[in-house]
Amino acid sequence: MAFTRPALNITAPVDRRGLLRGAAAFGGTAAFAPWFPGWAQPVSAGIVRAPTVLSGGDIHLRIAHQMLSIDGKTRHAIGLNGTVPGPLLRLREGQDVRLHVENALDEDSSIHWHGLLLPAHMDGVPGVSFPGIAPRATFVYEFPVRQAGTYWYHSHSGLQEQMGHYGPIVIDPAGPDPIGSDREHVVVLSDHSPFHPHAIFRKLKLQGGYFNRQKQTLADQLRGEGQSAAERFAWGAMRMDPTDISDVTGAAYTYLVNGHGPADNWTALFAPGERVRLRLINASAMTTFNVRIPGLTMTVVQADGLDVRPVTVDELQIAIAETYDVIVTPAEDCAYTLVGESVDRSGMARATLAPRAGMAAPVPPLRPRPTATMADMGMGGMAHGGDACTAEHAAMGHCTPAAHGAPTGAPAMDHGMRDFANAPEVKRTPVVQSISPMPVDRTGEPGQGLADAGHRVLVYRDLVATSRNPDIRAPARAMRIHLTGNMERYMWAFDGTTLNAVTAPIPFRQDERVRITLVNDTMMGHPIHLHGHFFELVTGHGDHAPRKHTVQVQPGGTVTFDVTMDAPGDWAFHCHMLYHMHAGMMQVVTVRPVEGAPA
Structure with a gap:
C-alpha cells in the first residue's frame, strides 16, 4: 500500500490564548520554550531583536545532550548551549573571532564552519584538519572573518549532525549592505528522527530502500498511473526503483523549521508592505527541500552567502548544505504558509509568515511523488528529439543513436549501464552499480519532480554574480570525478573508491586554476561540498559566474x-548527504605551494 502522510489543512486564524493553553497542556512550543534560541522561538519578530544571538570577538559554545519537543513529542537530541538549532552567530566581515567550544559529550565532537574561508587547521574536520574535540575538553577556534553572508555550522564527527548539532551564522558586510530590508528572519530547514542515526544507517545497509513507503503498486498500474508494465519490467531488470528518490523519508523523519515541527507552526512576523529578508539554510542530514510560499514570489539575492543579481521565482530547490537569501514583500494583512516539501514528497517542513501571532494560512497538500526518468538514469543525451526512447529499449541497447538524438557512434548499453570505456577514471569495484552512458549538464533544469510545477522554479543558470569573479584565468587543467554508488549494498564513493580505501589525497598546486566536472552515475542527487574554497559554476555567465561552495549534481x-x-592545507571534499559521506563518498584534497615559489 502506498504511504501518504496526511496533509495539514488550517484554514482559520488560531485563538492566541487557546494556543497558549494548548501548549501548556500538551507540551507544545507556543509558549517560551527553553530548548529553542531566541531567534527560533515559536513566534519571531526577527533576528535583530533575538536575545540569544551571539556576537563579538569571544564566543562560547557547549555541545551536550538534551531533550526537545517536536509537535508535542519529546525527543533526545544533541544541542549547543541548550538549544536546537544552536545559537545564531552574528559576526562582521573584517573582525577576528575566537570560538571556545566545550564538548560535554562522552564521545569526540567537532564544529565545521560551513562555507567560511579560514586557515585549514581551523576548519573543524577530525582526521583531516585537526584531531577533534575530546570528551570534556575545550578547543578554541580562532580566525579572521573574511566574508559576509549567510552560512552555518555543524558537527563533522560521526552522525551527530542528524541529532541536532547545527546552527546558523550571519555575517554582516564591513560596509553598507547592498541588500536592504526592513526585517530579516533566519529559516533553518532540517530533519529529525526518533531513531538513533546509527540505527538508520544500519537499516540502510540492510536494505537501501528501507524507508521508501511510496513504491509503485499494482493498484497504481490498474488506475493507469505510474509506469507501463514494460517499463516496470525494464526497471526491474536493472535492479532499480524509479520511486527511490530519497534514502530516508517521512517514514522516519519529521521535517523542521528552526527546530519546530509542522504542527508547531513556527511563525515569522512582518508588517504589510515590509521588505522581508529570509535567510534559508538547509541544515538537514539527508533531505533536499522544495521551498515555496503560496501567494508570494521570492526574489533570490544571495546563493551560498554571495550576492547574485536578483531573480524572482515561485519556488526553489535547496540542496543539503546550501543557503539562499530571498526577499519577499507581503502586502496583504494576512498569513502565508512557508512550505519546505521534501524532494520525494513524503512530508514537509511548514512555517507561517504573519502580521500577528496566532494566525495561520491554508497548508497545501503534498504533491504526487515524483518518479525517476530516463535522464535520471544517465540517458539524458537520448531523451531529446526523434521517437520516444523508453527505459526498456534504452537499457537493452535498442535505441539507435540517429533516431533518438544521440551522437553518432554512441555505444549501446547493457542492463547495468556499465560502459567503463567512457569512464577510465572509475575503478571496477562493488561501489559502482552503474555508469551513466550519456550524462548531460542539467544546471538549466529544475530539480527532480519540478519540471511540471506550473510556475517559475529557480535553476542554477538563473544565478549571476553581482561582481566580477576574482580570478578569471582559464583553467590550466581539467578533471572528471564520478559520483558512484551501489544502493543494494548502500556504498557510496568518488570514482568507485570509498574514503577508507583511498591511498592518497587528490593533489593540487597552490593557486592553480582547475576545471572539475562532476558526473553523477547514480539515480540520486548529490550535494557536493568543497571545504575552504568557492568555485565558479560553468553555466554561461563568463566572468560573472555564480560562486558557490556546495552544488547539487542531479541524477544522471x-x-x-x-x-x-x-588555500594551502588539507581539505575535505564530500557529498553532504550525511549517510553517503559516512558510507564513503568523501575524499581529501591537498593544496601545496609550488616548489621553489616565493613564500
Whole structure:
C-alpha cells in the first residue's frame, strides 16, 4: 500500500490564548520554550531583536545532550548551549573571532564552519584538519572573518549532525549592505528522527530502500498511473526503483523549521508592505527541500552567502548544505504558509509568515511523488528529439543513436549501464552499480519532480554574480570525478573508491586554476561540498559566474565548475548527504605551494 502522510489543512486564524493553553497542556512550543534560541522561538519578530544571538570577538559554545519537543513529542537530541538549532552567530566581515567550544559529550565532537574561508587547521574536520574535540575538553577556534553572508555550522564527527548539532551564522558586510530590508528572519530547514542515526544507517545497509513507503503498486498500474508494465519490467531488470528518490523519508523523519515541527507552526512576523529578508539554510542530514510560499514570489539575492543579481521565482530547490537569501514583500494583512516539501514528497517542513501571532494560512497538500526518468538514469543525451526512447529499449541497447538524438557512434548499453570505456577514471569495484552512458549538464533544469510545477522554479543558470569573479584565468587543467554508488549494498564513493580505501589525497598546486566536472552515475542527487574554497559554476555567465561552495549534481547529470585552489592545507571534499559521506563518498584534497615559489 502506498504511504501518504496526511496533509495539514488550517484554514482559520488560531485563538492566541487557546494556543497558549494548548501548549501548556500538551507540551507544545507556543509558549517560551527553553530548548529553542531566541531567534527560533515559536513566534519571531526577527533576528535583530533575538536575545540569544551571539556576537563579538569571544564566543562560547557547549555541545551536550538534551531533550526537545517536536509537535508535542519529546525527543533526545544533541544541542549547543541548550538549544536546537544552536545559537545564531552574528559576526562582521573584517573582525577576528575566537570560538571556545566545550564538548560535554562522552564521545569526540567537532564544529565545521560551513562555507567560511579560514586557515585549514581551523576548519573543524577530525582526521583531516585537526584531531577533534575530546570528551570534556575545550578547543578554541580562532580566525579572521573574511566574508559576509549567510552560512552555518555543524558537527563533522560521526552522525551527530542528524541529532541536532547545527546552527546558523550571519555575517554582516564591513560596509553598507547592498541588500536592504526592513526585517530579516533566519529559516533553518532540517530533519529529525526518533531513531538513533546509527540505527538508520544500519537499516540502510540492510536494505537501501528501507524507508521508501511510496513504491509503485499494482493498484497504481490498474488506475493507469505510474509506469507501463514494460517499463516496470525494464526497471526491474536493472535492479532499480524509479520511486527511490530519497534514502530516508517521512517514514522516519519529521521535517523542521528552526527546530519546530509542522504542527508547531513556527511563525515569522512582518508588517504589510515590509521588505522581508529570509535567510534559508538547509541544515538537514539527508533531505533536499522544495521551498515555496503560496501567494508570494521570492526574489533570490544571495546563493551560498554571495550576492547574485536578483531573480524572482515561485519556488526553489535547496540542496543539503546550501543557503539562499530571498526577499519577499507581503502586502496583504494576512498569513502565508512557508512550505519546505521534501524532494520525494513524503512530508514537509511548514512555517507561517504573519502580521500577528496566532494566525495561520491554508497548508497545501503534498504533491504526487515524483518518479525517476530516463535522464535520471544517465540517458539524458537520448531523451531529446526523434521517437520516444523508453527505459526498456534504452537499457537493452535498442535505441539507435540517429533516431533518438544521440551522437553518432554512441555505444549501446547493457542492463547495468556499465560502459567503463567512457569512464577510465572509475575503478571496477562493488561501489559502482552503474555508469551513466550519456550524462548531460542539467544546471538549466529544475530539480527532480519540478519540471511540471506550473510556475517559475529557480535553476542554477538563473544565478549571476553581482561582481566580477576574482580570478578569471582559464583553467590550466581539467578533471572528471564520478559520483558512484551501489544502493543494494548502500556504498557510496568518488570514482568507485570509498574514503577508507583511498591511498592518497587528490593533489593540487597552490593557486592553480582547475576545471572539475562532476558526473553523477547514480539515480540520486548529490550535494557536493568543497571545504575552504568557492568555485565558479560553468553555466554561461563568463566572468560573472555564480560562486558557490556546495552544488547539487542531479541524477544522471553533470556539473562543471572552475576553482582556484588558493588555500594551502588539507581539505575535505564530500557529498553532504550525511549517510553517503559516512558510507564513503568523501575524499581529501591537498593544496601545496609550488616548489621553489616565493613564500
